[in-house]
Amino acid sequence: MDDGIERMTIICWSGEMDKVWPQYILATTGAAYGMEVTMFCTFWGLFPLKRPEVKITGDNWMTKAMGVMNNQRISHLNFGGVGTKMLRTIAKKHKVEPPEALIATAQELGVRLAPCQMTMDLMGLTRDDLIDGLEEPLGAAAAMANMQRSSINLFI
Amino acid sequence: MSEDTRDGTVTQTLDASGLACPMPIVRTRQAIDKIASGDLLEVISTDRGSLRDIPAWAESTGHTLLEVDDAGDRFTFLIQKG
Numbered sequence: 001m002d003d004g005i006e007r008m009t010i011i012c013w014s015g016e017m018d019k020v021w022p023q024y025i026l027a028t029t030g031a032a033y034g035m036e037v038t039m040f041c042t043f044w045g046l047f048p049l050k051r052p053e054v055k056i057t058g059d060n061w062m063t064k065a066m067g068v069m070n071n072q073r074i075s076h077l078n079f080g081g082v083g084t085k086m087l088r089t090i091a092k093k094h095k096v097e098p099p100e101a102l103i104a105t106a107q108e109l110g111v112r113l114a115p116c117q118m119t120m121d122l123m124g125l126t127r128d129d130l131i132d133g134l135e136e137p138l139g140a141a142a143a144m145a146n147m148q149r150s151s152i153n154l155f156i
Numbered sequence: 157m158s159e160d161t162r163d164g165t166v167t168q169t170l171d172a173s174g175l176a177c178p179m180p181i182v183r184t185r186q187a188i189d190k191i192a193s194g195d196l197l198e199v200i201s202t203d204r205g206s207l208r209d210i211p212a213w214a215e216s217t218g219h220t221l222l223e224v225d226d227a228g229d230r231f232t233f234l235i236q237k238g
Contacts (some may be wrong), residue, residue: 024177025177025178028178028182029178029181029182030187031182031185032178032181032182032213033185033216033217034185034217094176095174095175095176096176097176097179105164105182107177109182109185133220136173141176
């Protein structure tokens with residue numbers, strides 16, 4: 001099975017900004033190391049791949065509620081959004097690329113972004129609701145096959 | 157990127173000043189992909205983390221770090237592509 005290609009798989013589970021940041025920092029760094037990087041974007045980790053104008057529809061109040069949970073804010077000290085804004089401002093001052101720019105860089109470097117089919121179904125999302133340039137939606141078994149072939153596997 | 161000739165070897169210069177982690181390494185990778193094996197790449201960074209990142213990256217990816225200049229707030233690396 002050793003084809004000489006070094007691989008990294010990141011299971012992107014969180015959509016919180018302070019976790020999306022390291023997901024894509026590590027993905028772009030792995031690509032810079034020449035690794036084949038696959039990101040399996042599941043649960044809230046799929047949210048950063050939504051087109052900005054797309055709202056989560058869901059089938060019922062529960063799936064709708066998922067759309068407002070754990071999304072694009074920081075996990076601690078959020079203070080109703082003030083904390084998230086502060087972090088973005090500080091990051092900008094220190095010239096740290098925002099998550100959206102890092103996602104674009106990851107795509108430019110050939111990082112494979114794979115949406116989770118089951119999450120798409122749960123959230124009522126189709127391929128058209130997601131940004132361009134993604135891999136075909138996957139399930140856990142395909143993600144597992146990637147992990148099996150990777151020397152670095154992360155769950156963030 | 158700019159280009160000059162040093163001792164007959166083509167040297168590319170990448171100015172990564174003002175970029176924060178992980179962009180200096182990302183841009184370095186993109187720059188080194190564009191030069192030939194044995195050619196030199198000079199990288200200028202203002203990110204202090206580069207002092208450890210670039211040597212680690214170069215070692216892992218088979219390139220040779222020939223020189224490091226630490227000017228306090230500006231770091232210059234000379235890398236030979238492997």
